[in-house]
Amino acid sequence: MARYSIFSLARNALTGHRDWPELWRSPEPRPAYEVVIVGGGGHGLATAYYLAKEHGVTDVAVVEKGWLAGGNIARNTTIIRSNYLWDESAAIYEHGLKLWEGLSRELNFNVMLRQRGVMNLAHTEHDVRESIRRVNANRLNGVDAEWLDAEGVKAFCPPISISPEVRYPVLGATLQRRGGVARHDAVAWGYARGADARGVDIVQHCEVTGIRQVRGRVTGVETSRGFIGAKKVALVAAGHSSVLAEMAGLRLPVESHPLQAMVSEPLKPVLDCVIMSNAVHVYISQSDKGELVLGAGIDSFNSYGQRGGLHVLEDQLAALMQLFPAFSRARLLRSWGGIVDVCPDASPIVSKTPVEGLYINCGWGTGGFKATPSSGWTFAHTIARDEPHPLNAPFALDRFTSGALIDEHGAAAVAH
Amino acid sequence: MMRIECPWCGGRDETEFHYGGEAHIARPEDPDALSDEAWADYLFMRANPKGVHAERWMHAQGCRRWFNVLRHTASHEVVAVYPMGAPRPDLPETAA
Numbered sequence: 018m019a020r021y022s023i024f025s026l027a028r029n030a031l032t033g034h035r036d037w038p039e040l041w042r043s044p045e046p047r048p049a050y051e052v053v054i055v056g057g058g059g060h061g062l063a064t065a066y067y068l069a070k071e072h073g074v075t076d077v078a079v080v081e082k083g084w085l086a087g088g089n090i091a092r093n094t095t096i097i098r099s100n101y102l103w104d105e106s107a108a109i110y111e112h113g114l115k116l117w118e119g120l121s122r123e124l125n126f127n128v129m130l131r132q133r134g135v136m137n138l139a140h141t142e143h144d145v146r147e148s149i150r151r152v153n154a155n156r157l158n159g160v161d162a163e164w165l166d167a168e169g170v171k172a173f174c175p176p177i178s179i180s181p182e183v184r185y186p187v188l189g190a191t192l193q194r195r196g197g198v199a200r201h202d203a204v205a206w207g208y209a210r211g212a213d214a215r216g217v218d219i220v221q222h223c224e225v226t227g228i229r230q231v232r233g234r235v236t237g238v239e240t241s242r243g244f245i246g247a248k249k250v251a252l253v254a255a256g257h258s259s260v261l262a263e264m265a266g267l268r269l270p271v272e273s274h275p276l277q278a279m280v281s282e283p284l285k286p287v288l289d290c291v292i293m294s295n296a297v298h299v300y301i302s303q304s305d306k307g308e309l310v311l312g313a314g315i316d317s318f319n320s321y322g323q324r325g326g327l328h329v330l331e332d333q334l335a336a337l338m339q340l341f342p343a344f345s346r347a348r349l350l351r352s353w354g355g356i357v358d359v360c361p362d363a364s365p366i367v368s369k370t371p372v373e374g375l376y377i378n379c380g381w382g383t384g385g386f387k388a389t390p391s392s393g394w395t396f397a398h399t400i401a402r403d404e405p406h407p408l409n410a411p412f413a414l415d416r417f418t419s420g421a422l423i424d425e426h427g428a429a430a431v432a433h
Numbered sequence: 434m435m436r437i438e439c440p441w442c443g444g445r446d447e448t449e450f451h452y453g454g455e456a457h458i459a460r461p462e463d464p465d466a467l468s469d470e471a472w473a474d475y476l477f478m479r480a481n482p483k484g485v486h487a488e489r490w491m492h493a494q495g496c497r498r499w500f501n502v503l504r505h506t507a508s509h510e511v512v513a514v515y516p517m518g519a520p521r522p523d524l525p526e527t528a529a
């Protein structure tokens with residue numbers, strides 16, 4: 018792998034930047050691997066990277082039915098934070114945030130992490146109480162968190178309106194200063210490049226059509242490019258997790274919904290933090306290009322359509338107008354949708370399954386981007402050791418049978 | 434936006450309706466006799482197919498009555514509407 022540095026930049030400048038090496042190979046799939054990862058998105062690529070780097074498992078293929086990183090990793094609003102309520106969640110998301118903080122150096126790839134601060138707004142008395150409770154819970158778990166009153170919100174984010182004259186006035190906010198945004202494509206590309214350099218085969222345009230088992234143990238996957246044998250198969254397919262699980266005879270507590278986002282035309286720098294509001298429901302930041310990046314809520318119904326209703330976008334824009342009246346003049350450039358896999362407790366599943374050698378990582382719902390590093394890190398451990406790491410042990414599939422749910426609807430930020 | 438055919442009021446915009454999730458999930462007859470696995474299946478496990486999905490809708494801004502819908506989850510095409518309590522209608526294979 019050619020390392021990126023100021024010297025490689027200068028050297029390639031001399032040849033007009035025409036000789037940069039490819040980031041990853043596009044090999045034909047081999048007949049068999051030790052591990053086949055189904056899903057070449059952020060979480061799948063991170064899993065492959067940490068399998069190779071942390072566990073020395075390099076006989077790995079990532080199979081992707083479309084193109085690398087074309088699903089939710091390319092469609093999210095890139096928000097990173099770890100201010101979840103419960104101990105289990107705080108641990109896994111904070112582990113992720115710490116990985117984020119060293120990721121550009123780790124991958125030798127600039128993921129453009131910008132820790133500009135994430136505010137979660139409170140609009141009602143109940144919001145205020147819950148938010149302060151969450152700040153306290155975060156602090157007890159070593160997660161940085163502050164409570165700001167309305168004046169504090171205004172000071173941290175001058176363009177926001179804290180007028181008491183609106184239906185849902187801003188009463189305060191939690192602030193996680195270490196939260197922020199990153200360049201979503203770069204994360205996937207960086208993990209892909211790092212995994213490829215360690216010998217992982219990334220096989221694009223290869224759709225899994227069946228999961229072969231012999232006596233309760235996986236032996237490989239049927240694909241659009243033939244059978245690929247595997248001792249272990251790891252499913253990381255986000256919105257399509259139920260479809261894959263059904264191939265293995267498993268039912269999941271997951272439902273797939275469209276989640277939309279949109280961007281405005283580029284503006285001059287106006288917003289240097291991330292604002293999220295559960296109650297009026299909108300979340301917004303400004304990209305490096307100057308676009309206002311806005312996230313919507315999910316459409317209520319099950320869907321694999323990667324598009325949602327216009328009325329959902331209208332709801333978010335109405336909320337935005339209340340918070341930032343000045344943005345009423347910004348024009349929208351485009352909107353799009355992704356398919357998110359939502360669990361009943363708004364927490365993920367990173368787990369072994371009843372089928373031997375089959376592992377599943379899904380249910381990240383509307384907030385998977387921030388977890389890309391820790392999702393891959395814990396899943397790689399689970400696959401390599403055939404047992405979960407303490408960080409993801411609580412996020413097992415059997416919690417829906419035991420009843421040990423991890424209810425994060427309050428901290429999940431996107432209503433669902 | 435989808436158009437949904439309310440059996441009583443006729444075709445209306447999706448925004449008039451409330452979604453009620455997967456249809457035909459019957460409450461267990463004898464909850465005391467249920468194993469943990471059966472409870473989990475009843476409460477949490479869902480079909481979530483990519484294809485025709487049997488689901489409940491309610492005409493919230495109209496007659497406020499519930500009914501069942503067969504709808505394709507990739508195309509969003511509504512392929513059948515039928516009353517609560519009625520069995521899921523058989524469809525020709527063309528509904529893909």
